[in-house]
Amino acid sequence: MKEILSIRHYSKSYKGGKKAVDDLNLTVEQGDIYGFIGHNGAGKTTTIRAVVGVLDFEEGDIQIDGISIKKDPVACKKVTAYIPDNPDLYDHLTGIQYLNFIADLFGVSKPDREARIQKYGDDFQITASFGDLISSYSHGMKQKLAIISALIHQPKLLVLDEPFVGLDPQAAHTLKTVMAELCRGGSAIFFSTHVLDVAEKLCNKIAIIKGGKLVTHGRTEEVTGDNSLEEVFLELIKHD
Structure with a gap:
């Protein structure tokens, strides 16, 4: 399948040299509903803001539909839509x-x-x-x-940060339906959420980030195995 979002060796450091995200590599393909999971402060929003061109970065590259967000941010934004956690x-x-x-x-x-x-x-x-x-x-x-x-x-790429916060059950159900429709039409979705049971049911791929580092990613059934996503997530963030 065609790559819609490609994150290669992306790192972001803030004042004091602390790395919020450290050498992140991810690929989101056409038709993917890709869940980006992590605790508060893990680097999810930092990554998302870089993907949509809101946050500058020095290390690595991010491409949307084959175009670098660094080299041509306007072209990337034309095919992207972003919904922050508090619009x-x-x-x-x-x-x-x-x-x-x-x-x-x-x-x-x-x-x-x-x-x-x-x-x-x-x-x-x-x-x-x-x-x-x-x-x-x-x-x-x-x-x-x-x-x-x-x-x-x-949009070819829909990026959402905690999209289900504040939605009533009917609206949340509608959003899930609309997300699936969009991906069937050839788009891709990359979103963060704390609602792990929704992510497990909705996403065909999952990535879990901890302390700015990617700890696991892949098809949802490969990431979860015989356990629930909640069990896998809690186990991964408990141990280094």
Whole structure:
């Protein structure tokens, strides 16, 4: 399968020389739903922010759809969508104004954006609130709007940081369905989560990071073996 995300020898150090991520190598292929697992401070968000071009780095390289994020960040961002754990939206806009703003940024045609906004608005049961100011939205509604905005340009790579936080059970189920649909269409998903049972059921591949180092990765059934992902994770973070 085609490589959508390639992380090669990526390291990131902060002040004082402490390495937040140390020589990370990962490949996410077309059709993958790839779970990135680790405790708080393990290096998940640092890696994700580098992948989406928010965080500079000196060591290694990250390629999206064969293009280096260092050499051509704009080309990489055109085929990527990123949803952070706490999306920062424009409260002074209405939901529909925000979605059209994002669609304009990515050059999405009027028919395509209208169809996708309608589909995902209905899927996430938020269409009726598109005319309201984002400032009036609950945390869960803002999360739904952020997800829809990320899907408008049908990204080749969807990157999410703790996407299920703040979603009600119905919305979480919808998100899982939408993620599977996107990957069946040839995209790939790379996301971090603490919800290990969801990761085990949803992801075809898993990577576990500890103290900035990759401790295991591969197909979910290979990583878990005869145990649950929770059991494997707890065992790996307990022992060096």
